[in-house]
Amino acid sequence: TKRYSITLLPGDGIGPEVISVAKNVLKLAGSLEGIEFSFQEMPMGGAALDLTGVPLPEETLSTAQRADAVLLGAIGGYKWDKNEKHLKPETGLLQLREGLKVFANLRPATVLPQLVDSSTLKKDVAEGVDLMVVRELTGGIYFGKPRGFGTNEKGEDIGFNTEVYSTHEIDRIARVAFEIARKRRGQLCSVDKANVLEASMLWRKRVTAIASEYPDVELSHMYVDNAAMQLVRYPKQFDTIVTNNIFGDILSDEASMITGSIGMLPSASLGESGPGLFEPIHGSAPDIAGQDKANPLATILSAAMLLKYGLGEANAANRIENAVLDTLNRGFRTGDIYSSGNKLVGCKEMGEEVLKSV
């Protein structure tokens, strides 16, 4: 049997509920494929702030760094919203991404035939959408220096940040995106604002240069404002999108809402080597936390991405993905994706149904 060590970071709000369900699914799918897991559960986000005073304790980061993969629930909540920057749950998440050097964030947005009615888009626009946003995750304006507060020449207070990309950073995320596009439908759309920003001009230049290594992938470029429109107008035009950290933050959330089932969407964050970070793209949903109402499928599908992209265990990953589809086909729905004629279940029961299908 193969053995992997997985760091679990339940985090805040609905995080613990969905992680506990996903852990069971991961265990079962693994055991059916001769895989054994050891789990280390560590505090992170608001939970860590309450326990240790910081959003990412050193021990949590070092445990995660030694693991084979990291599965995160969700972080944040009203309670910590007014905290100073270094004491925000979000800061812990950024430190985790930086500490794990996971520069490539993969965010699929897929409209499942079973859930096409959940989209606010017309059926013919939404059905068949199957795109992947590859977001640069450890650079750009999120981490660029200088940043901070100061005064300008007129004596007015200012707040400032730096959007900066190096050739190295662009080249490596471009390669990840080209590799992914190659395994999908062979189309890569690079999104930037090269008509205005120098950082985007370099981005476009390097992505274009890297394209010569991937003659089988068709590269196009789009300005970010147009991309925000095109996702609403005709989302099926997109296969793989590659973009910077802040544009990726915005566009991947927009794309996920276009599917109408944000409770279904997983994500993977990968580095050159070392453990990947896997998490649902939804937030901690403090309003429904502890009520057994959360949809655990996004986290379960994140566990599938963990198996596939993090451990190279495609068979176990497929088991989970098929189990989720089977469970949907059998009519089980949490509240967020419920429509009449189906069976409304809570977080735990949804997990049990998926286990039956694994």
Add this chain to the structure above:
Amino acid sequence: TKRYSITLLPGDGIGPEVISVAKNVLKLAGSLEGIEFSFQEMPMGGAALDLTGVPLPEETLSTAQRADAVLLGAIGGYKWDKNEKHLKPETGLLQLREGLKVFANLRPATVLPQLVDSSTLKKDVAEGVDLMVVRELTGGIYFGKPRGFGTNEKGEDIGFNTEVYSTHEIDRIARVAFEIARKRRGQLCSVDKANVLEASMLWRKRVTAIASEYPDVELSHMYVDNAAMQLVRYPKQFDTIVTNNIFGDILSDEASMITGSIGMLPSASLGESGPGLFEPIHGSAPDIAGQDKANPLATILSAAMLLKYGLGEANAANRIENAVLDTLNRGFRTGDIYSSGNKLVGCKEMGEEVLKSV
């Protein structure tokens, strides 16, 4: 009779066609309200590049600065896409905004009952959407310094830009937005990324401070990624949105596509004093240029904004707005908003029909 001087900047692509139609509508609506216009038509964008070698000739800018208001068609096209930055049509537009000091960009996104089917969103989601994006237009990452290209400590090439806002810049755009919200439904949503960016933290702090001057307006805050989702999920929740230059670029385009009729949407850019800049939010559409296919209504409605926000001539503005609605009610449609049962017309004929209704 009152007299106003208007600088017309037809620009590129469909720009000249829509400007020529809108000019006639402006003339007629004015004359019926005892207003006379003098027009100066000046080159701008790609047209100016071809004619003079620069995208915004000095004489164009100085003419615009002396005018009472400026009406722009559209700029840009494939021909100039590969130009160096200082020779891009877009650079001329940014110079014009800076030169006119029009820091407040107003972008309404309204779903007209006549056109609700043009939206890709489901009818019940799209109908009744009536929001206004107030975008900061002369600051932030578009103009922040330092910017450019260089090398980092590892010797790699970098491209960089600075996102920077001063209290003064935030306060004045916030006041414009509060004033507008006050005249609308009294709700202002400020969009930022204050969980990550210092520039956004200052933004949130100042907008919150200015709110005390407007006790009748309800202020809320939203992160930009969430705003991009909420516009798709439930756009009716928004009344007035205020945000920075780059987020406003992205969100206003997304919002405009949600209406489904981008050929209908005007915009106004205003400064403290001096002439405002009015333009349709659509681009130059080089693929249909010169074919009499363009929808002139966005430019005609921009002329209405020019009368209302630029000259304080609400009566003439209302004449135009009502004429547009009347023309739609009479069933006239350009190709972009055509649906069966209506009368398909070209750019010129649409203009003539609007003239009949003025």
